[in-house]
Structures are given as structure tokens and as C-alpha cells.
Amino acid sequence: MGVVLEDLQDTIRNKEFLKKVVPVEEAVTWIQDGMVLGVSGFALFGEPKFFLQKLAERGKQENFKVDLYTGASMGPSADGAMVESDLIGFRLPYQANPILRKQINKGKVTYIDQHLSQTSESLRQDIIGPIDYAVIEATAITEDGLLIPSGSIGNSPIFIEQAKNIIIEVNLNLPKEYEGIHDIYIPELQGERNPIPMKHPSDRFGEKGIRIDLDKVRGIIISNENDSPSPLFEPNEITQEIANNLLSFLDEEIELGRLTEELAPIQSGVGSVANAVLSGMKHSRFKNIVIASEVIQDGVFDLIEAGVVKFAYATAFSLSEKRVASLKSDLAKHQDKIMLRPQEISNHPEVIRRLGIISFNTAIEIDIYGNVNSTHINGTHIMNGIGGSGDFARNAKISIFVTPSTAKDGKISTIVPFVSHIDHTNHDVDIIVTEYGYVDMRGLAPREIAEQLIENCMHPIYREQARRYFEEAKQVSGGNTPHILHKAHAWHLHFQKHGTMLLDE
């Protein structure tokens, strides 16, 4: 590496920690078959890249597997190199990797798909773990031994608290300006737990870094890796239309006096619709917006610079190449407007409910009564996982789900009589938006929801067959949510057999 200890003193500012520096080649040998690793990282930011790559290299030579606990999906080292080396036998709480997904769907990797706020509780309750090694990327170690995380916090605080051993990857190549944007608060054990002392999103109630028990630090390795950029999610015509409809809904809420132009704290997923929504806010009447989300993406920085967003917190950055390049100066400029928190806090039911967050998330399919599938294809094959969508949808002031009305060039209707899998029941869904419009389900009974979803959100080519199903179900079965069980999945089955959900084709 060519790094000598003297060079590190500005970054590892505590002498006792400095003594712990070891070569990465040594540290990776500590990992044994069957061990549980709690690894920093949430989406693409914050994984201990160098360590995981070296571990993956070792995995190509040796036959061993580990249980991998993370914040969410990971960058190219965990959800790339490690997967390719077939190192993962057990994974939680979320993943988004095509190879790993295949292994999970074959039943070869045990995968626990969890609400992202709950992994920390499972660890405290000894349901999962114990963690043999926490492996955590750091920007710096302070004089008094606080670990300054990098571009995500995720589950790092609880991994560090619960792990038997800690390996710190100090990355010399990260913006030093990460220091100061973190707010680390760890709830006490249930039974002796205090209220989370957040009243307003910008309240700072934690520490600037993660407190570390020096005795548990087995080694510190030094790296020089870059943050991993995310792809650009440019809107297309359909996602732009969805975003427009969503913005119209928010506008309508202002007209009705139920929201002000400051809206309420916004949680948004990542992707083309989310970007189009954020982009649309730039030229809207909305002002002094607060973001209280899982990730801070490009659009949030754009809105801060446009003076539309006044404050944003999340548990991780998710930035394109352009914003990764400017991150150092962006952080310097906006340090008082940006904060990262543990995912246990960003996704905590207590916080989401108290703040009254407006959340929007993406659905894979939705049934005519407003139940949402956000994870499984055909009821069997998992895509990613429920992630934080349940934490937010259940507790949000307004829970919005977006989806294009069709998939596979119109061969699949995303609105179906009966979803093949449910992640969010209609109790937790307020607004559904497609490119055709939106339905405000609040205060509607299931039959009213069905009528409106069919007429306002469904693609027109599917409406007639949906009306037929709904009418027949009312006639034949009746009930609060009329269904004809033997036809409930007929659209899915027709697609499996004929390549389209259009029943007449």
C-alpha cells in the first residue's frame, strides 16, 4: 500500500487504534467457514470494499461460506465479488443482486427478507447472530475513538455493538467532509428504552460517530477505494407521466387544505419515477421541503441547490457518477442541510409516524382492492425484498405506491384481480399512481377501490376484462372483497401459457 503509520495520524487520530493496523491479507484469514459477518453498507455506499474483495479472492481458492448481514443491498464487493465467489450461505435483510437472487430462488441461499428497521431488534433479542465479525468502512477514527462512517450508516452501529470482533476498513480516498454529517443514536434495550428524542427532522440527538470498544477491534486495514456510483435513472414518457400524476395529487391535497406548500417530510425510493418526481418539484409551488428517507439521491442535491429542499436526512447516499465526483464539495457546501442516521432511526415506526412522512414506493403488482406485491414474481420468485417499504407504508401520513400500468410491453397488467403475493395490505396503502391517473383509497371501501382502480389506473386494454371479473365476483360470490377463487389468478396463468394477460389473446 505504501502507507506508513505517520501518514495515517490525521485519519486515525487515536494512538491506540493506530496500533491495530494490519495488512488486509492477514485480516481476511480471520474469517472462518460458517461465521456471521455484519458488514457496513446500504445500497452502493459504505461497504468495506477492499476487505470484501480480498475475502472474495480468498473465496476463489478456498471452500467456505459466511452468513452475511448488511444494511440493505450492497455495492460491487459484497453483491458482486462475494456472490461470484459463492461465499454467501445466508443473507439478510435485503439484496438486489441477480446471481444471489437466483441462488435464493433455487433454495441454495437462505434469505431472510426483513423490514429494514427490524434487523437491529432481531440482533438485540438474540434471534439472529451472534455476529463474529463486524466489518465496517470508516472515513476516520477520532481522538476519542469514535468511528466516523462513510456514505452510509445502515446497521453499522448495531453490528459494532453486538459483534464479538470488529475489523475497521479506513478508506483514505473518501471525502474528509463525511465527518460531521452523521448522527448516531442507538435505542436502549426494550423495557428500558427511552423515546427517540427527535421532534423535527433536523434535530441532532446523537453522536457524530460510532463509539467503539477498543478491545473488540481485532484489526484496522487501510484502503484507497472510490465510492460506487449508481446508474442514472432517466425518466421515460411513462415514468414522467406517473410523476406528473403524483405531483398533481400533492397539489390537490394543498388545494383541499390538507397539506401546505411545505408538504410533509418526503420518503422516496430510488429509480426513474422517484427522480422524475424530485425533478418535477424543482418547478413546483412546493418549498422548504424536508427529505426524511432511506437514501439521498442526485435529485435531493439538485433541490437543495435550487432552494426547494431545506434539509434532508437518510441512512445512505445513492449517487450517480457526476454527483460522486462533486460529493466532496457538495458536502462542504451543504453540511448543515444533510444528515445520515442509522437505518433503525430513518426507518423507525416511531419516527415515521411522529413526523407524518409522505412515502412513495414502487409496486410490482397491485390487486383491484389495493393490496400490493412489491417482491415476488408470479407469487414464487423473489426480486429484491420488502426493504423499507413496509416501515414507511404502514406508518406514513400518506402512503403512495407507484407502478406503470403494464409490464413486458403490455403483456402484463400490473393491476390484477388477485395479487400473486402480498407485502402491503390495503390497510397500508393510501394512494396508487400509474401513468393513467391516481386513486385516493383513503376512506373508500374495497368495492369502491376496485371501481376506481379499474377506471382510473388500469391500462385501458385490460379494463373490460377487469370489469367482467369484478361484476361476476359481485354476482357469484359477493362479500366485502368479491372474488372468484378459481379465476383469481387466471390472468397470471394465461400469461404463463400464452405470454399475455389479455384473456382474449
Add this chain to the structure above:
Amino acid sequence: MGVVLEDLQDTIRNKEFLKKVVPVEEAVTWIQDGMVLGVSGFALFGEPKFFLQKLAERGKQENFKVDLYTGASMGPSADGAMVESDLIGFRLPYQANPILRKQINKGKVTYIDQHLSQTSESLRQDIIGPIDYAVIEATAITEDGLLIPSGSIGNSPIFIEQAKNIIIEVNLNLPKEYEGIHDIYIPELQGERNPIPMKHPSDRFGEKGIRIDLDKVRGIIISNENDSPSPLFEPNEITQEIANNLLSFLDEEIELGRLTEELAPIQSGVGSVANAVLSGMKHSRFKNIVIASEVIQDGVFDLIEAGVVKFAYATAFSLSEKRVASLKSDLAKHQDKIMLRPQEISNHPEVIRRLGIISFNTAIEIDIYGNVNSTHINGTHIMNGIGGSGDFARNAKISIFVTPSTAKDGKISTIVPFVSHIDHTNHDVDIIVTEYGYVDMRGLAPREIAEQLIENCMHPIYREQARRYFEEAKQVSGGNTPHILHKAHAWHLHFQKHGTMLLDE
């Protein structure tokens, strides 16, 4: 009534309120067709019995309907007399009345089945309402104008806060000892909301009654009604076995060091299993138990008297005839051990998560991957509603669902390949208990859950056909949750056609 104002001074202790007393016959005429009523009551306790009966009598003569908002299901006046007079056009957030259920399932009554913690938020957000009249039963009005509720609090505080007009039914026949057991706390609007200041279940942080805006009080009526007792739910052999299995699970958790003999605050539903569990606790190693639930039933008083329960709070009583008869002296004896709170607090995600509650609720059916249906028969006909089960299951430290393994003399297996309706996804279910055993789903992947549910919880006569489905699904479809969509509801369809889910009969 034969009551003169002088007699009332001990009960209505504020002179300004005393001036508002009117005959019930006058008050019921204020209710117009299409009005929204927010009525006190949760389960059988606390409804304004006299007013509702008189309103129902008027409803027999006149043709009008109202929107009825309540705490949960109601006693014989609302969910009896009013239903029989066909007075209800719209109902939320929960009901359990056979006639009303029929009207809902015919699509004749609009019914919004809500998480019980969320009605208050919907009102604050102007999604439902506005409430024309809050009609609230009271034990007393204090000198400084606090309304002392009776045997439930439910949604009364938010109804009173949000209503345009208030009618108070002062019931002279209730135990005066109700006064002092209530703790009324109303969260602020989202955005300016403080943490709910409860750290321990017995913390008192509210007022002893509900603050009333005198100007909104249109009238006070005087009644002399009795509290309504609930049926006795005696355990049978099967529910006793379920309770034993549940108690074994708790015992095992103590052995594993994950719980102490004080367990964690307990939420339990009502019914035969719940009573058997409470009864079983009397002779267990458990001690210093805290109840933090929706309802306080007979068994809780028994456990207080046995020295096993040290404190209990809920939003309502649900008591048999025997305990209704002794309530006056029970309250006097145990006033420091019993507390009623608004349902927004008892069911609040913030509180449930912070305290780390152990919840147990009843399922109608459960699929092999642990998804729970607790509301709909055959996917179409609603029984009661989700009630508070979602508030507790999502946020509990340990979320337990109980069900006998079969229904209808074995013709229905309550564990099926694919539930016909989902209220609780397997993310929110930890333990499933039947009379055959329990499965601890925590840390298990879906396929592992299926194997264990089939072998440990399912009735033996259904196991072979379940194994066949599961094996075929793994072979033919694969995936994280293997299913064969065209056979997913075959058991339900077989029952519809042949009167049994046993496929070979």
C-alpha cells in the same frame, strides 16, 4: 327519570355543565340523516347506551342513516339496536355484529376496516369526518370540566377534540371508582408532535379525564344503564392445548435466556385461547407480569389477585357477568394496578415497539409460508376486521398467532397452501401455535417455515396433501416461496364443492 339537578351535583361537579342537562328525547332529535357520529365505546364497555337505544327507537319510526365511528366493536346498543333499526350507512374502524357483517358483505354498508391506532390520524388529517356529534358516556364531570370516561376510552378523546358538537351521557349507575383509572394523552399534530412520554407501562403522563370545550357541549343526558358483560370463554380441550403450547414456547424462551420470568408486557386478544393462556399463567414460573393490551378481561383480575400480574393497562374492559358484578370493589382494591388509555396510545406503534410487547392474536387461516388471514372467509366475506392485530403484530417483540389446526369438524384446515386473504405478511409473524405444536419462524426462510408448519402445526390428516403440494411446487415452480398458482386455492375450492378440504374425499 325522576332525577333532579340537585342529585346530579356529585356527578356533574361543574355548574356550567350542569346547565346543559336535557332530556334524551330532545337530544336524539338533533341527529339528522347523513350525519357523522363519533361514539364512545370499545368492545362491550363504554357506549352511550341510553342515547343509542333512544336513537334506534327513533330510527324505527323515521328513515335516516348515520356514519358511525367507534373505538372498535360495540355493545348491544350500537351493534344491536342501531343495526336492527338499519341506522348505519357507513362504519369504521371495526365491527363484530352478525347483521352488520351481512350488510357489509352485501355491499349495503360501507365499511372501512382500519388499524385501530390509525382512526385518530385519519381524523386529524381530514381524511374522514368531520364529526357532527361526539356522543360519549361519562362516569362524572369534574369541577374543572374534565369528562371522566367509563369502562373504555377508545377513540373518545379524538372524537371530542374533532367533533363540532358533543353530547355527554352521564351514567349514574356506573362504579364511581372508574374515576382515577384513566390516563388521557392526546398526541399533537404530526410535524409538531412530541415523543409519547411513556418509558414504563405504569408511567402516568396524561390527565385523569378528557378536557372538554364547554361551547361544543350541546347537551348532557342522564342514564342509569348497566355495563354489558361479555360471554364466558371457557377453554375446550383444543384451546387448552394451544394455550399449553404457547406457554411452553414462553418457557423455552426463558430457558434460552431470551426472556426472564417477568416476560415482557403482554397483549392478548379475547376468547377461549386467551383465557386459557392467562389461566395457565396462574400456575407458571412467570411473575411480576405486565399487561399492555387492548382489553382487560376476567383473567387479568384473577392474575392480579394471584400476585402474578403487577400492572395492567388497556383501552377497555371486557368482563363476564361475575366480574362486572364485582367491578366496583375490584377497582377500589386495584386502582394502582389498572389503567385505561386511549386506543391511539395502547395500540401506538411507538409504544408497542418501545416496550417490546409480546402479542398474541387469533388467525382464521395461515399459509404454509406463514402469511395470516385474520378477517375474510374464502377471500371474500369479512368477519370482523383487522382491529388492533396489525398494530401489535408489526411492532411486537414477539408476534404470536394462534389457531386450532382445523375448523368445521376437521373439514377445513386452517393451514393452507395459499391463504385466500392476507392481513399479516410473514414479515410480521414470529410464532404460530396450534394444538399440535408451535413453529418459531424467526430467522427461518420461507421454505423452512413451510416444512415446519406442515410437520409441527398442521393437523395430521392434512399433512400428506400439504407435503405433496409443497414438493410439487418446489419441483415445478421453485422460487423463494414455491407455489403452483393453478392449485394454490384447490383446497378452498374442494371445500366449496365437496364440503371438505381433504382432496381425496
